[in-house]
Structures are given as structure tokens and as C-alpha cells.
Amino acid sequence: MELPYKISYFLIFLLLPFMGAILLVLIKFLFLDDSDVDKRYSRSTTNNNSSNRNNIFKLIISSLYILGFTFTLISLSAWSFLSVYVVILLSVLLITSFTLYQLVYQLKIKRKRQKIKVVNINTLNSPTIIGNTSNSIIEDSNNNNSSNSNNNDGEDLKNLLDIESPKLRKGFYAIHLKDFNNTNNTDNIQQHDENDDEEDDDDDDDYKYYYENTLEEEGQQRGQQEFYFNSLELNSKQHMPIIQRIKFRLTRFKWDLVKVWQYKKVILVCSVIASVFLGIFLPLFFENVCICSHPMSISTKMTRKTYCPSGRVCFVYLSLPKDPSHSMIIQFHTRDEPSSAYLSYYYFDTFNSYNTSPIAKDISNYISMDQVIKDESRYVSFIELLDLKPDTEYFFNIHVETTHQKVYNSTDYSFKTLPFNNDDIKFIVGGDIDLNNEAQKLGKLVSDYQPHFVVIGGDIAYEDGIGSCYQRWDEKLLFFQNTLSKNNRLLPLVLSIGNHEAGAFFQTWKQVPFYFDYFVFKIGDSAYPVHRRDPFHIHKISTHSSIVSLDSCVTRVWSEQVEWLDDTWSSTEFKDTSKMVVYHTPIFPASTPLDGKIAKLGVEYIVPLFDKFQVPLSFENHEHLFKRTKPLRYGQISKNGTVYVGDGAWGISSNQIPRNGTGIFEKVSHSK
Numbered sequence: 001m002e003l004p005y006k007i008s009y010f011l012i013f014l015l016l017p018f019m020g021a022i023l024l025v026l027i028k029f030l031f032l033d034d035s036d037v038d039k040r041y042s043r044s045t046t047n048n049n050s051s052n053r054n055n056i057f058k059l060i061i062s063s064l065y066i067l068g069f070t071f072t073l074i075s076l077s078a079w080s081f082l083s084v085y086v087v088i089l090l091s092v093l094l095i096t097s098f099t100l101y102q103l104v105y106q107l108k109i110k111r112k113r114q115k116i117k118v119v120n121i122n123t124l125n126s127p128t129i130i131g132n133t134s135n136s137i138i139e140d141s142n143n144n145n146s147s148n149s150n151n152n153d154g155e156d157l158k159n160l161l162d163i164e165s166p167k168l169r170k171g172f173y174a175i176h177l178k179d180f181n182n183t184n185n186t187d188n189i190q191q192h193d194e195n196d197d198e199e200d201d202d203d204d205d206d207y208k209y210y211y212e213n214t215l216e217e218e219g220q221q222r223g224q225q226e227f228y229f230n231s232l233e234l235n236s237k238q239h240m241p242i243i244q245r246i247k248f249r250l251t252r253f254k255w256d257l258v259k260v261w262q263y264k265k266v267i268l269v270c271s272v273i274a275s276v277f278l279g280i281f282l283p284l285f286f287e288n289v290c291i292c293s294h295p296m297s298i299s300t301k302m303t304r305k306t307y308c309p310s311g312r313v314c315f316v317y318l319s320l321p322k323d324p325s326h327s328m329i330i331q332f333h334t335r336d337e338p339s340s341a342y343l344s345y346y347y348f349d350t351f352n353s354y355n356t357s358p359i360a361k362d363i364s365n366y367i368s369m370d371q372v373i374k375d376e377s378r379y380v381s382f383i384e385l386l387d388l389k390p391d392t393e394y395f396f397n398i399h400v401e402t403t404h405q406k407v408y409n410s411t412d413y414s415f416k417t418l419p420f421n422n423d424d425i426k427f428i429v430g431g432d433i434d435l436n437n438e439a440q441k442l443g444k445l446v447s448d449y450q451p452h453f454v455v456i457g458g459d460i461a462y463e464d465g466i467g468s469c470y471q472r473w474d475e476k477l478l479f480f481q482n483t484l485s486k487n488n489r490l491l492p493l494v495l496s497i498g499n500h501e502a503g504a505f506f507q508t509w510k511q512v513p514f515y516f517d518y519f520v521f522k523i524g525d526s527a528y529p530v531h532r533r534d535p536f537h538i539h540k541i542s543t544h545s546s547i548v549s550l551d552s553c554v555t556r557v558w559s560e561q562v563e564w565l566d567d568t569w570s571s572t573e574f575k576d577t578s579k580m581v582v583y584h585t586p587i588f589p590a591s592t593p594l595d596g597k598i599a600k601l602g603v604e605y606i607v608p609l610f611d612k613f614q615v616p617l618s619f620e621n622h623e624h625l626f627k628r629t630k631p632l633r634y635g636q637i638s639k640n641g642t643v644y645v646g647d648g649a650w651g652i653s654s655n656q657i658p659r660n661g662t663g664i665f666e667k668v669s670h671s672k
Helices: 007-032 044-080 084-107 156-164 176-183 244-263 265-285 437-449 467-483 558-570 597-605 606-613
Strands: 114-119 172-176 192-193 208-212 226-227 290-292 297-299 315-320 328-334 338-349 359-362 365-368 379-385 393-403 407-409 411-415 428-429 453-456 493-495 537-543 545-549 578-582 617-619 626-629 644-645 665-670
Touching: 007 597, 044 265, 084 244, 084 265, 244 265, 290 467, 297 467, 315 393, 315 467, 315 493, 328 338, 328 393, 338 379, 359 379, 428 437, 437 467, 493 545, 545 558, 558 597, 558 606, 597 606
Parallel strands: 428 453, 453 493, 545 578, 578 617, 617 644
Antiparallel strands: 114 192, 114 226, 172 208, 290 297, 315 328, 328 379, 338 359, 338 393, 365 379, 393 407, 393 411, 537 545, 626 644, 626 665
């Protein structure tokens, strides 16, 4: 199974913030670092400007990272891996935590970075360790009052260190920096700045710093040790287990928030409110996000407008059945669940020149799309008409009664069954539809030409297997209903599944959210669950021809269709017909290598059947080019061989480079 395109689109969408952050890091490294003036411990104006610049860059980069992580969570909701409410909760926690951290960091709430020489308390047996100070160095964190003991006595200081009240946890103590600054003996206690381009804090005598007092085991060497701690950096990692370091940081962060609340109450409240709003708004705004190609577009639940309002039959379209001279399959969509629905149809009797009495036909089945379409309810109903007259125009409308007691009718439509004689049959073949101006012009030509049916060889809606891109199908169904029709005469469709219906090649039916639910090509298939609907089917064209639609390794590989195709073409019903084939990915591509995986499998499994049953014409798509091969049989140019034409360009732009170096192509060109 290949990686679905939707994952690629989402990864691009999600990685943009990370790529932006990486780009900023490169710009900073290549162009904005100034090693000559940006000295780590400098207090110059130049260094202050550089430090501020670095802070801004770090803020932007960090914000992009958080944005990337948030969109990652949102994508999990879009893929239905997580509930949107879980994503909202996680997003609020993530964004709020980041905002609070940046608030503490960017406002520089009384933070300094200093190196303090700490004397092991086991060596505190001399009055010369600390020196003479009038104020106690140790603060009682419970009552916030400094102890006024005489520090001339080292034993008194040791007793103070032994008390529990100033401890943050075992081994940490609150110390007033001003007391260190006022210490007369600087030989044993030293202080200097450790500015590393991140902050340039103002002095604050009331700010607390904490250090770890590591008590050496009895019998080990006792002496002086240096430790460097603050709320963001712990350089003495060997002295603190990871769990304790995390607890220390969290506790320190909590104390910083208390300081923010004391001095920046309005900013803190506004920041939290903004973070919670973003954490709720972003997941809701990007809920059921749709990212798809041709054209590349992004839409969300909040930006989409419905094509299928309540109280209306939204889309009506026809599928060509196996015997389109005597039967027809009609599908229509409603937003309301139908409690009962039927189609009323009649035809004009040309022999007696009158309209026949209307005949009511109940829907064969309907399915709910609630598992795929999350924005709105959607029901697809199927009606199979049998025992029709060949080459006859039928007029019909649809009557719907809903579970909410609504009753409404559709517009009047018509269709024409195929002849069942040797008369000529007209049909249009195309593929890879992009609803641009060119596609609309081609659709108008089809409408004016009024063929008996239309063949589309895959890549119909380009929803890329993404359920939230359901409106791509709505737009194409409106195109079939309005543009291809003339005077409300609908044209039956023969479709082949393309890679953009499943999101990639070599997928399963589970990766196809719409194709099998929206279209039925065999009478009776509407009663079957979706996984029992085959992607290959055959259609009889009058009495002389037939056309087969195959799956070119989207949900079924070539080898899985060989037996069915051989049996079908060998049957009495089809053995004498002129056989044509349509599928999506070319076996003889005009641009990509002929020895590609799908092409090689097609040559191995399917082409021998084309040769065996002398297939005159095969319609290929996918490459957005125009091409026509010379007649090929057993891999050689032969007068009675198969001509492969294509390659799918119903308005879609082409960036492929056509080639004709193999000698098998009669004509290859851009599709213009």
C-alpha cells in the first residue's frame, strides 16, 4: 500500500511552521550572529541590542514550533484519530503553558543568572567561612522574615541551615542576593554575571536563588564545591536526578508565576484568556480541514457553504448499467433522511403520439454518509429502472417524504435509453477533470453534441480520499447535472476509479470514501454493502459493441481482474461484440517510463487478454497528455492490434513532458 496523498498534504501543511523556524535559525546563524560584539558577559549597549534581537528570534521560533505541534493535534482530529474535544483540551494546555512560560521568560520577572560558590555545610566550623554580616543570608520561606542571627559563629549558621523552614526541598535553600553582595569575605563567596545572550536583568534585592547543598557521605573528602542553578538552567546535572530536576523546574516555574501575578496581573490574565481562546478556536476552525489538489485548495468546516440544503433533491445523476438499452440506474442526494421516496416516470409514445401514464418506482436503497461527511447529513438514494424501451426518452421527477414530515419534489428531468440495433452510438471519453474554464468549455461542447453517454476514466473529483473534501464531489455532480445536460436531459455516466479517488495507488476500499458509495453500475449492487461493489464492470452498447471499465491498481491489481474479464468476454452475451476498455493509469504511458510498476503488471496480465480478444481501442488517462499509439499486438506494431489513446486531460493543466522515442506512438502532444 502506498502512502496516501492526504498524509503528504497534511505533512506539508503541518511542517510549514517547523520549516519556518528552521529557516529563521539559519538566517540568524548565517547573517545575524556577531561574534565580535556579542560577548557573553558584556554589558555594552551593542550586546544589549544583540540580546534583545536574539530574544525576539527565539520567541518567533518557539511560537512556530508550538504552532506546528498544535496543527499536528488538529490533523489527528481531521483524520478522525482523536475527538475534536480532546484536541481542544490538549491545545489549550499546550498554548497556555507556552504562553505562561514565555511571559515569565520575556518579561524577565526578577531573574538573574549568577554563579555562587557554596561551602559544604559540613565544613562550616569556622567563623571565617561567611564573614561578618548584619543580616542573615538564610530566609525562612514560611514566614518570609530573615533570621537576624550572628553569622560570626559558623555553628549558628549551620544550625540555621539545618532548619526545615527555608528548604525548597532537601538540599535547597532560599538566599538573599543582597546578603551575599554585602558579605565582607568574598574569598569564600563569589558572585558574577552569567549572561548568555538571553537576558539582561536589573538588580533586585528581593529575588531568591536556590542552590543544592550536596552533603557528602561520612568518610569522604570534605571541601568546597561550586554549583550553578536557576529556574531555566541546571548545569550540575551530575548532582541531580532527572525527576528531581523536573520537579525543581516546575516548582521554580510556579514561583515565577506567583511573581507575575503579583506584579503583572493584567498581562497574566489577558495572556491566559488569549491562550484559551486560541486553543479552542484553532481546533474548531480547522475541524474537518480539507486539503486537496487540482486545484490545490484548503477549506474548513467554517469556510464551507453547503451545496445540499434541507428540503431539496440536491444532485440527480445516471449510471450506465450493463444493459442500457433496457435499464437505467438513477442516484440522487438529499440532506434529509427519506422515510419514503419514489420516482415517477413516463415516455412519449411516438407511434400513438401521446404520453404514457406515469409509473411510480420506489427507491431500491439509500445509504447515509454520516461516517464520512461530518459537516452535514447526507443520504444517497438509488433507483433501478428495468424493462425500459430502447432508444426512448423518459421523463421523470423524484418525490421525497422525510422522517421529519417534509415532502418535496425534484425538478423534471429526462434521459434516453440506448438503441438496440445496429444504429450508430455516440459517446464522449475523458478523464482527470479540473473545473476550470477549459473544462467548462469542453462540458458545453459535450452538451451540444448530445452523446448517448459519457465515459470518465478516473480522477473525477480530486478529493484525494479525504472525507472532509466531499464538496469536490458536490461540484462535479453539479457539473454532470447542469453543464453536461441539455434541457434537463441527463447523460448516463461510465466511470473508472482513479488514484485520486482513493488517495493513492494500491489501496483498499476503506480508503475510498465516496466512489463506491455514490455510484452503482450493476443492477442489484445498491442492496450490497460498499465493500462488495466491484470497481470493474461491463456495458453493452447496442448489439455490436461493449465497453469495460477496469481498476488500474487503485483498489484491485490487474491480476485480480483477469479471470472475471476472460469469463465475461468469453460469454455468449459479449463474445461477438467489438470490445473497448477504459481505465485510469496507462499501460503504455506517453511520459513516464514504460517499465513502471503498474505498466509492467498491465503488460503481464491484461494486455494478453486484449490480444486474445482483439480489442481495437483502449482508453487510458492519468498523465494529462494527448497520445495515440500505433496498433499493438503481442508487444509489436500490428495492423490488427490495439490502439491506446489518452491520457486524461479534461481541463487539467499538464506539466508532463511528452516523448515519442520508443516508436510505438503515432502522436504525442500536450493536451491543449
